[in-house]
Amino acid sequence: MSGVSLEIELSGIKLRNPFILASGFIDDDPSLLSRAWKAGFGALTTKSLTPKPREGYKPPIIAFTKAGYLNAVGLSNPGVDSLPRLLSKLPRESKVIVSIAGSTVDDFRYGAEKSNLDNVDIIELNLSCPHVKSMGMDIIHDISYSLDIIDAVVSTSDKPVYIKLGLTDTYLSLVSKALDKGVSGFTIMNTIKALAIDTASLKPILSNVYGGLSGPAIHPIAVRMVYEVYREYQVPIIGVGGVMDWEDVVEFIAAGASAVGVGSYLFLKPVESVKDLINDLMKFLEDNGYGNVVDLRGVAHKK
Ligand SMILES: Cc1cc2nc3c(=O)[nH]c(=O)nc-3n(C[C@H](O)[C@H](O)[C@H](O)COP(=O)(O)O)c2cc1C
16 A cells, blocks of 8 residues: 555645545536545535526537537526535535635625535635626626625635636736635636637537636646746645646646646546546655655745
């Protein structure tokens, strides 16, 4: 058995390893969440939950492009009141991040109140969905509005609050102000607004026209943002975006991420394949003389 430890801590919460199921890959099925926990993830993020259930957009909602995956699901979700049911099949020791979305301060406050359950470990505010009007990037582009939401959630909840960032020119300024408001960490990053056109019909493929780009194309952008946030603030960061193999994982952690989100990888492989990422990270650490994954964090800054 390997002597290398993959254990990490996120804002006082101990995780058995740094791999986190990214938001949006399991939405309304308690059995699938339980399967993901059994598969070996260190923590699971729920689909972003709004105060009321949302149906989302009509198909097509996903397009496969040469650069990655384009989705405009439209934040379809069963609503935050469904949280006890969603988490009902998870064992007590599982670690859960609840993602909250909304379009008003009260929406987020309500989400935070409803997430105040014993088996919820972290609240993640989705301020960066790129394809739903007034629910994502429209919020994060407005720093003072984002801070109002953060204020409301931090004062409502005792749980650590993380902000899911998207690509903006001002994200470092938001990070600094969010930390002053009591935010504990950041999930970097959401998908990036993009468009694909069908060459037969010459129309946009997605019913919503625009979608969010995920997968390998966004990975270097996410690594850049993780690197910059860590360099400035050394706060807990969950690096998400284009993790397809162990090299992407190692890059995120060396850039400063404490944990790594796994999303589009699951378009290609069953959830049990997280084991391959876990084993490959372990092997990298062993081969390079690291006794634990924490020692790899941020090493790219020391070179
Ligand atoms: C189909 C789909 C649904 C998603 N839903 C959410 C969501 O509800 N909330 C959220 O914060 N991010 C959502 N995301 C973004 C992912 O959590 C992740 O940030 C993004 O896909 C980049 O990671 P990846 O390249 O590993 O997929 C979604 C992504 C996809 C592809």
